[in-house]
Amino acid sequence: MGESVIEWTDDVWNPIVGCKACSPGCLNCYAARLASTRLARLPQYRGLTEDGKWTGKWNFNDAYRNSDWNKETFGRKPRRIFVCSMGDLFYEAIKTLWITSVMKCIINEHNRHHTFILLTKRAERMAEVLADYKLPANVWCGVSICNQEELKEKLPHLAKVNAAVQFISFEPMLERIGFWDLRLCRLDWLIIGCESLAGKKAGRLPPALSGVEGDGFIDATTEIVTCSKPYGVPVFVKQIPIGGKIERDVTRFPKQLQRQEWPGRAITGSAE
Ligand code: SF4
Numbered sequence: 001m002g003e004s005v006i007e008w009t010d011d012v013w014n015p016i017v018g019c020k021a022c023s024p025g026c027l028n029c030y031a032a033r034l035a036s037t038r039l040a041r042l043p044q045y046r047g048l049t050e051d052g053k054w055t056g057k058w059n060f061n062d063a064y065r066n067s068d069w070n071k072e073t074f075g076r077k078p079r080r081i082f083v084c085s086m087g088d089l090f091y092e093a094i095k096t097l098w099i100t101s102v103m104k105c106i107i108n109e110h111n112r113h114h115t116f117i118l119l120t121k122r123a124e125r126m127a128e129v130l131a132d133y134k135l136p137a138n139v140w141c142g143v144s145i146c147n148q149e150e151l152k153e154k155l156p157h158l159a160k161v162n163a164a165v166q167f168i169s170f171e172p173m174l175e176r177i178g179f180w181d182l183r184l185c186r187l188d189w190l191i192i193g194c195e196s197l198a199g200k201k202a203g204r205l206p207p208a209l210s211g212v213e214g215d216g217f218i219d220a221t222t223e224i225v226t227c228s229k230p231y232g233v234p235v236f237v238k239q240i241p242i243g244g245k246i247e248r249d250v251t252r253f254p255k256q257l258q259r260q261e262w263p264g265r266a267i268t269g270s271a272e
Contacts, residue, residue: 018058025146123157193238202241234261
């Protein structure tokens with residue numbers, strides 16, 4: 001397990017690594033970039049990428065292969081743990097057997113003081129695999145959505161997952177996403193972020209009506225934040241584009257987007 005630079009989690013845990021693009025949001029996959037550069041020397045990433053893209057191969061980390069999950073695994077201090085940040089736990093090539101092995105650890109009663117965050121682009125497979133699970137309240141399940149079409153397709157699958165916290169991550173948000181009727185679904189958390197490229201450059205963004213690069217993302221994010229407000233849905237605005245660069249310092253966001261909240265409690269910022 002390792003500490004994370006991802007603002008909405010404390011740690012990442014990667015028992016399974018590797019993936020394959022399955023959505024327009026995968027085009028500039030951050031994890032693939034990392035696996036082919038900074039992390040390339042680690043044995044578990046060998047052969048998983050080519051030219052900065054996933055090859056479709058995956059690995060179960062040997063360090064966990066014969067683990068005894070029947071004990072405390074991540075220490076006493078409660079942590080938010082993002083599971084499989086370097087891949088997708090529900091990638092179709094990963095046998096259910098391996099996913100079940102990871103889930104065994106996650107739902108273990110010795111680990112109930114931690115929060116496990118599962119985030120996938122494969123909402124349908126997540127719903128299938130977790131159909132028979134009674135997930136404890138410390139397991140949060142989310143889907144990653146980059147455009148309107150994906151929202152329509154994936155939300156019904158997310159609704160089938162029996163998790164105490166169901167959430168959407170709009171990252172990278174590639175277009176303005178109509179998100180006006182939260183009464184039609186149960187959502188407990190929203191994450192929003194723009195696409196990031198190497199060198200902290202902003203990637204593809206929703207088109208800007210004003211013609212000023214970045215405005216399209218700010219407008220689209222403001223719309224989602226505004227819609228979520230009457231329903232009290234916590235929102236975490238992770239990163240925004242300013243002048244073609246990625247800005248991660250929440251105090252430099254437009255005031256209405258200074259929201260970095262988790263389910264259950266607001267940590268910083270306010271849209272008032
Ligand atoms: S699903 Fe996630 S990890 Fe896999 S290619 Fe797409 S963005 Fe990358």
